Amino acid sequence: MANHPFLMDLLEEVRSGRRTPQEAAEEISGLRVEEVGSLARIDLGRTLRCGIPEVVLAEGKDTPHLVAIMKRYLETTGRCIASRATEEQADAVRSGVPDASCEYFPDARIIILSDGSPVPKTGGTVAIITAGTSDIRVAEEARIIAEEMGCTTLTAYDVGAAGIHRLFPALQKLKDANAYVVCAGREGTLPAVVAGLVGRPVIGVPVSVGYGYMGKGEAALASMLQSCAVLAVVNIDAGFTAGAFAAQIAHGADQ
Amino acid sequence: MANHPFLMDLLEEVRSGRRTPQEAAEEISGLRVEEVGSLARIDLGRTLRCGIPEVVLAEGKDTPHLVAIMKRYLETTGRCIASRATEEQADAVRSGVPDASCEYFPDARIIILSDGSPVPKTGGTVAIITAGTSDIRVAEEARIIAEEMGCTTLTAYDVGAAGIHRLFPALQKLKDANAYVVCAGREGTLPAVVAGLVGRPVIGVPVSVGYGYMGKGEAALASMLQSCAVLAVVNIDAGFTAGAFAAQIAHGADQ
Amino acid sequence: MANHPFLMDLLEEVRSGRRTPQEAAEEISGLRVEEVGSLARIDLGRTLRCGIPEVVLAEGKDTPHLVAIMKRYLETTGRCIASRATEEQADAVRSGVPDASCEYFPDARIIILSDGSPVPKTGGTVAIITAGTSDIRVAEEARIIAEEMGCTTLTAYDVGAAGIHRLFPALQKLKDANAYVVCAGREGTLPAVVAGLVGRPVIGVPVSVGYGYMGKGEAALASMLQSCAVLAVVNIDAGFTAGAFAAQIAHGADQ
Amino acid sequence: MANHPFLMDLLEEVRSGRRTPQEAAEEISGLRVEEVGSLARIDLGRTLRCGIPEVVLAEGKDTPHLVAIMKRYLETTGRCIASRATEEQADAVRSGVPDASCEYFPDARIIILSDGSPVPKTGGTVAIITAGTSDIRVAEEARIIAEEMGCTTLTAYDVGAAGIHRLFPALQKLKDANAYVVCAGREGTLPAVVAGLVGRPVIGVPVSVGYGYMGKGEAALASMLQSCAVLAVVNIDAGFTAGAFAAQIAHGADQ
Amino acid sequence: MANHPFLMDLLEEVRSGRRTPQEAAEEISGLRVEEVGSLARIDLGRTLRCGIPEVVLAEGKDTPHLVAIMKRYLETTGRCIASRATEEQADAVRSGVPDASCEYFPDARIIILSDGSPVPKTGGTVAIITAGTSDIRVAEEARIIAEEMGCTTLTAYDVGAAGIHRLFPALQKLKDANAYVVCAGREGTLPAVVAGLVGRPVIGVPVSVGYGYMGKGEAALASMLQSCAVLAVVNIDAGFTAGAFAAQIAHGADQ
């Protein structure tokens, strides 16, 4: 897959004469930014530029506002994702946009609204692994966004960290992945262990489980950042970022 | 490039009959671990397994010990890297292993000892960017390890964060990269800005510059982890990890 | 606008003979301090001294107490503001002081009780900007207090931080401001970006949104304090302080 | 003084026809960015855009590099400031650029290199206050940058925080200031006290003095952010930022 | 008032022959410790030893258990205090021990159960001051315990910190105190201001009000510990400790 278009290209096109400076200035000035209601502005250009779908944060939004925003996205790009959504919000979207397809994922608390056409497979495979069952809600965020970005996903949940021997058969099933997302709370050891066993990029996701000293994912974050293994990290519970990052890697690996 | 060999493969070979269990058990038992002097054990298998060269930490090692370890690596794999090394240590290695090639990089404080044969190009291009001049020592760590892993590297140092318009021509030169390593101290904004402009994976490296509240790279780390942009992060000053991670991505992207 | 009167002036008046020491001592002794009920004392002199209206914190006060305090202010200065107020408290004030004008701002959770006379325009324009929609509740606090201090306000909400190109047209509309209040959560980049583009003072307000590592506005605070841009900062969610500070600047700029 | 020119203006000029898009694109592309040596890029446009002189961080730079950068600035803008500089570095600059005027301020550790022409007075007065004598090094940074930005400065150092009565006569001398910079370490009370007495904007600067719990300016930072008084804050020891911010306010107030 | 009896005295009595070692050993072995129900042990000796009444923590105790413990104390010492108690718990104590006197203080959330005899005045006067109205619940804890220890108390609540001139008339009323307890949240300045004005010991009590950075009393704690004034501090919200400590001082001062 070729490199995504972005602002640099625009300037390059100006330099090479393929586009007039006027057009470029308009692009820069963001004339294609449109407004929904009075408060939120949708950036319809971003999907095109970076290949990452815009995700609407449902949490804290009142329902009619959420429905309006999602509907607007649907009309423009044929697809819209809402994160940290409740089942009630999903129902409201379903009623408010009746002829669209609306899926709700309760573990990940994600709504996907679409015109029913499947996401085109852009190639690449992302593996998602969790240490325990409490990490699954974060892992599912990663899985769904990677699927939305056109990747194939493989999962192995609750493979454990303490009993290292549980991990081997699980990794066997995931051996064709182009990138690994590994979610773990408490001491967060699993990503480093996986990174020591596979030869592909591993992204660690600290999960806010556990109690006591640095118990809400902070020990896991610290341990992943300090790891001797080659490992990159995202914020605590940032399943979405990890999944999108892994999909970017997988896209590059499957051209 | 195919997936690197690793422990799972070994077990798979046992399962398929291509290798006897006895050989596998010996491999697991680490019989190829050898000792240098009385304290340090070298793991010569790791390079083969994950494609990441072992890096010897020169800091705090006494010089004869360092020379002995590096010589031992050289004899086995033809190459050895030492990090956080002083110029004096480099000189001692140069004298102690006179017929090898010994390069010292003062910014990155890295020694590379080799038999003179070039690193085989495994393909892939890694771009390294810094916000300021103080970030260069960390960026150079990333650049050198990526080169050692067979990647082409491109750099744009001191492109600034405050004056966003400085960044565009610099990014133009780096547009063919498969992955970006972006080093920044203080508030650490640059990686998110780059991630908003390019369509390839961006790895943020917080750098321990600045003063005052969270001034030793902690504000940069926090800001990168909290970023709305799709971004993965490594530890403060962890140029080595970032470079190796980017090289893993680039390898995958250039098969 | 001239410098506000304050204690130094009082002493100067004593020195110059324009006021007797006796009068000054009485002023210092706070004889104009009066009591409402048994617990809270109102400082009616502060508005005169510094030009900043006293704001009553509604949160945690029982309703009759709140109504009594606000009514007392109204009688003395013709105006009273209550912050962090619920709609129920606003209703109680409305019933308890029926012939006054009582406005409630649900986003900002502010009650303004007045005798209906408009705030005299003291001149100066304050611009209020937010990165996202979650920052609006804090921005509205800033906007209302600046209006109460006699400034004109201009707003641009949800202009985004990641997509820098969204920002330019928004800033165009705000170009006549004497000071900018910029509210942002998560990594809190926007104030520095604005400060790099405008030539007037920019006040950053970290907002307690986001999750994970330093997620409740702490990353934003750190990033604003560490910024290379020229920027002053207030406490997390301190919309009131930012608005009053900006109004002080705007007053000075519009004499 | 009119609003400073900035990027928005450029786009506005394109829209109105006063400048061709081609010129604008060149401006955006940063064609006026030049290189000094191999590593540092100087942004000569920033002074024009925001009215804030670029400050070269001398700390950690090797001397010939520093001299070269400062000389280059001098030739282009007639003036250059270096911060956190040693007396040795100042001497080297003095020898390396013999026909320029070179001042060294040992408290503030600042070098000012100029062609001898005075800074044009842009108007406005900035007052700088310190609680103790240890805060003076930070206060001097603020004072010098404000002078460099064309403001008149007034100072009152070591006015104390505990003995509040020491403060009054000092404030009397500063009553014509358009903005106050107040530097204080330990518990950092003084800025709030000043803000309670004057009617103009007060910028608090926490200073890294003191010992024990939160002793390196962190208690002062916390106390300034939590203050009930209307106060804006900069990073610990950030005299430069505070001075430049105060000068921006003073510029606006003296048009 | 003479020094309170304590364990050292016991050993001294052994040395001097006034008490047999056997008696001393029994004292040390705690034979006077008795049990209430199966879990809690009451140390009836402590009141005698240090002059500080034992305070039962009501929070988290189930009601019958609380009633039983308080009743047991009442029978032995004629008096019992319960802290962090709800009105419901107070009612239950009142019904459960009907012929005792039972007072409930809703601000301080304290129950005092007694046989009706007044606390003997041991002499000494403690002044309690708060910065705002939110600090009163903590101040009341201090006041009640000081009263229980036989001191006279004087209070001045909500005297404010920002407007320093409000404080003077309040302090006038408290000038005969032997010790001052000063409660303040947010930046916690008031105790240092009071300590700068009076010549008697001042105990600062940080109060967990406020929001944002170090907002739950931590900024106040830091600021009190860093204060240049002579000041001792107790834990955040520790009204009980502050009151008992002040009473110890007052006892000593009124012999």
Next chain:
Amino acid sequence: MANHPFLMDLLEEVRSGRRTPQEAAEEISGLRVEEVGSLARIDLGRTLRCGIPEVVLAEGKDTPHLVAIMKRYLETTGRCIASRATEEQADAVRSGVPDASCEYFPDARIIILSDGSPVPKTGGTVAIITAGTSDIRVAEEARIIAEEMGCTTLTAYDVGAAGIHRLFPALQKLKDANAYVVCAGREGTLPAVVAGLVGRPVIGVPVSVGYGYMGKGEAALASMLQSCAVLAVVNIDAGFTAGAFAAQIAHGADQ
């Protein structure tokens, strides 16, 4: 001993007619503040007001400046204390003020310069206790300031915390103290143990010894603040504050 004179008294005298308002205003205006050199102002009124000698911080002051300040104090009050002073600074003071008495305390790093007349005994006894030998430097600060304030001091150093039985004979020797200063590092248990055994106020001083997690006195601070015992605390290493506070208590107890 009567209550110390302070600003409130001044206002009271105005009210009662014993002093004209003019005199009071002059007092408030600080006309008795004088300047030494250009930077430091000495508050000669403070000793009179609160009974606490002003202490000059020697650390970071250049020697001639220090000598000048101390000489000026000596001439006015007959006495001057400098803290955190080196032996070299003491020698310079000794030479610079040859006919005065100049004592240097190497453990406490304190210089006392006086006209040779002894400190008048104001009465009261302060006990100073340390857990280990590393705490002595802090304890000596407390002891010297208490002596300077006219108290008798008693010391018991290195009485240990782990072996509780070591403590008893030491406490026996200190039983007549009016207040106890107890210095301890690491886990900082000793102050609570002492407070459980004596009936007089105990001030805990955390000392910055130890290593590892919260090792520089922070664990001691936390443990003293959390203690169930009645205990007041000062900043880490704040021997001066603890000693002055204890002397204030002792003064009150010995009238």
Next chain:
Amino acid sequence: MANHPFLMDLLEEVRSGRRTPQEAAEEISGLRVEEVGSLARIDLGRTLRCGIPEVVLAEGKDTPHLVAIMKRYLETTGRCIASRATEEQADAVRSGVPDASCEYFPDARIIILSDGSPVPKTGGTVAIITAGTSDIRVAEEARIIAEEMGCTTLTAYDVGAAGIHRLFPALQKLKDANAYVVCAGREGTLPAVVAGLVGRPVIGVPVSVGYGYMGKGEAALASMLQSCAVLAVVNIDAGFTAGAFAAQIAHGADQ
């Protein structure tokens, strides 16, 4: 009691010929891992390997899932423990597995499901001590797991820390223990005191009680880690870990 079997033994058996490598590889590959439902995998081998029963975290699990997992364990090992369980969950287990024995411990919030056969006594005695009544819920976790591991347990709850003399008779009753678990919140002194008095290993458990600065067990953790006494520590509230660790010690001591 002999050393527990573990993975090393497996490899040793291969080396000595007592087991074929094929069998070993199967063991390593974890073929005995089985699945319950679709998400959770049970590691039935762990009990055998380390002698520590697997504990199911009930918190956050939906009830049918919890019942299924516990039933599966019961069938395989005859026993299952669930921690942080509600009474409702215990009732559901009781109904769902009607012919098993199901005990619920409300203080410790633990369910034990078994086939009714008693835990075989493996020998060894563990003592559990708490400072206050709030620590009992954590202590009970330790007690139950130690019992489940076949140890005898002895308890002394609420022995207090402040009044050291309360402790002696309690310790007398526990003198035959092989290891001590000591639970304490707030300043967490008790474990160090016990360690100073007994000659056997003491494990400190910080408990999340208390308020204010480091109040949720963090001060206790810090104080235990900094203690001069010989003491090992577990996470805040980690009663389970402490009990299992103590049982391991007791097993070793009772062979």
Next chain:
Amino acid sequence: MANHPFLMDLLEEVRSGRRTPQEAAEEISGLRVEEVGSLARIDLGRTLRCGIPEVVLAEGKDTPHLVAIMKRYLETTGRCIASRATEEQADAVRSGVPDASCEYFPDARIIILSDGSPVPKTGGTVAIITAGTSDIRVAEEARIIAEEMGCTTLTAYDVGAAGIHRLFPALQKLKDANAYVVCAGREGTLPAVVAGLVGRPVIGVPVSVGYGYMGKGEAALASMLQSCAVLAVVNIDAGFTAGAFAAQIAHGADQ
């Protein structure tokens, strides 16, 4: 080995008539405490009570003082250990006590002074493991103290954490240990891995190596406390405590 004698036993002996109360009181009063010089008191009873040798902290002590203390111990108990000692201090001890045996361990920075008689073997075996070479200085502290307490020690240094397969042959050599001390810096994973493989108590020692976020052993501490494995922890770098604790376990296991 029987339980060590301690204070409880003393009281028990009084109860049973085997010792007169007079003798017990003398013991409690610490009459056997003697003084060395003027500042330090030696507790010669502690070795007898808890079986743990007193360790003199050499760091920060002046040399003659150190020699005097060590000599005094030698005369009384035949043995003395000094920690954090320099080679120069060791030489001074060697010269100052010429007829004793004086060993210096440079890695551990420990001096052992003895009358030449060997430590009696009390039984029990302690294994000491390190992840890397930087952890050895801490491990050696543990090893030496365990030897001094009469245990046999076994070591496996630099066994690595990332490459798990390196660990197995090392553990084979240590399989007879009664307790394991495992030292690791950075992410501190190794203790949990070892605890998952052996059936005996494992004590984790975080080591202050590494850099960046929580880099000085704090990440290791957090990760060990959060570990799912059964593990007890000591302070960062607390080799002494870990070794003594392990020896206590080993003593119990080898009776």
